[in-house]
Amino acid sequence: MSAPITGDAFSACLDDSHHAFREVCARFAREEIAPHAQAWEEAETFPRELYLKAAEAGVLGPGLPEEYGGGGGDLFHMVVSTEELLRGGSTGVVVGLGSLEIALPPIMVLGTEEQRQRYLPPVLAGEKISALAITEPGAGSDVSGVTTRATREGDHYRLTGTKIFVTSGVRADQLTLLARTSDDPHGGLTFFVVPGDSEGLTVSRAIKKTGWRASDTAELSLDGVRVPVSARLGEEGTGFLCLMQTFLRERMYLAAIGTATAEVCYEDAATYVKQRETFGRPIVKHQVVRHRLADMAGRVLAAKALVYHTVGRALRDEATPPEVALTKNQAADCAEWVCREAVQLLGGMGYCRETRAEVLSRDARLLNIGGGTREIMNEIAGRAFL
Template identity: 45%
Template structure:
């Protein structure tokens, strides 16, 4: 990493932020994480605690309720939570405002900011983002949930699937169709979950991210004020595409942090675990597997950090953010597999941290755009 990139990550402020995050995770997360996994959600008070410490709004301007900083600060927080023993599932639950509020903040709409973004950044409300529908996953341009203008209101009908924080959310930033077919007809509207006609159809049971509640949502003639529209009608697709890059970098950093955490746990394990009278770490086949994994993880970390710095400085980076996500997910998949394998029977037990990471890692190649969609973006950007 160049000196400039290194300086972007290794500053006094970011070291202090990492220390704060580590203390938060150790004190407020680790003692109860297993319970939250069994319960299928994290408590609302955790949002308030994280907000009080300035963690929820670390990449959002103070003028809208955040604590300042930029995306690098938030990425450092996410990375440190996992390195301290937290999980990507915990991050999904605690930071769902990170995909629900950026569109609101970017719009500059003071009314929406005051009613939804600011309370979410202060830990007083929980936000969710609803894009995916039962009939399609990553095909955002073909959303079928409709919002029809009726005087000073929009009337929304349709359903959404796989919505993070959907069962706990106070508001849902919802992708709807306000115009004709295709991407030009997509808009974003904020829907308070207390609105008549809005229901959580069912709570979904998942392979991983067990402490992150996920839901199917149903909109039956849901009437919301027209001022809940984010930006202009028809601008939703562009808003979604713009914010997707940040979400993909977040998932990339969670992937490499998970890989690094599993490497650290596995290295400690093979040093202490004895088979046939000597530690696993003395066996060449084990040592070389860990050496190769350490090399892959370090390379993925360097690439993710380089892309993140250049994205914050210059914007754009559509192909590189897709590459960073796919590469990080691939390395993470390798790391969690090796961790469980080298832990042996213990690696398959719920009492083992690597078991949780193995399950949680699987969603990283799906959320924020699947690996296949990332490859399509890369192909387009390189001229194929």
């Protein structure tokens, strides 16, 4: 008997193109990720060629415009691909491949047609790795604290400062980077596209993390990095508003990772309890175990229903920042809770790196931190109470 929440519970939200795409992503996860996930987690990296393979298979850039080489489709294609790629057993691989999901939207929103043609196709073809560089040692939740300076000198800018926690930043060929062009806390922020091999740009640190291990995370130092004015996205001062817009997509992406993570762990636990025997019978025969699975299933169903609901509203341009923030919190909480329960049900195996529950339980911890912390999400929602 299959686990009760898997299968087609949400298929009414999807059309034939999503179902066909799900098959493609599932095959990619099965053939290209799962066999290597454990080794890549241990190595804390994965081969660059995976970007090319992902592009060839059509699983890179779901929901991003086909005219620039993206997979096309809509936000549900992004959700479906996240759900299936997560089955490969490494969030690090998924977010490493997916750093373009957060790095490219500012270019799509603010870029001219010429800039889009220049910056998007090589990334969506898997030839270049892109990363988003917003956070700084002194500015995480509070983006208005960004101090990386972009100083105009004729037909170019000089960029100086430090960025931290940049996913894919260690080997990025292209950074979508937020810098300060004036002292106005929010209105003085501007996006630039910075080549990874720029003179004066160095990876000061590859950061070791609890989870997301197969993805690299960089601290970057910029010392007078020279970029042409044509690398500026939009007018000076447009960065913050753009970021607020693109955060919605990033948070739905992270919410989808959350429910996908929870579902995989739940399924693994549901399978394990039928195989593992204690006191002469499979542990699923113990009522307390079945009730725990029922609680896990209920939480996954609820969070996933919310994610699909919010994504559906986003497709109709109806999703508000508070809704998206609360959806991310629910999905992240669901992932953390369900993964913990899965580890418990797997007993000692749940604490071994060879199980997906072990990896994903560590990975899940990030979801209430990255893309805006749980507290900041509540702050966005809580303003409505003032």
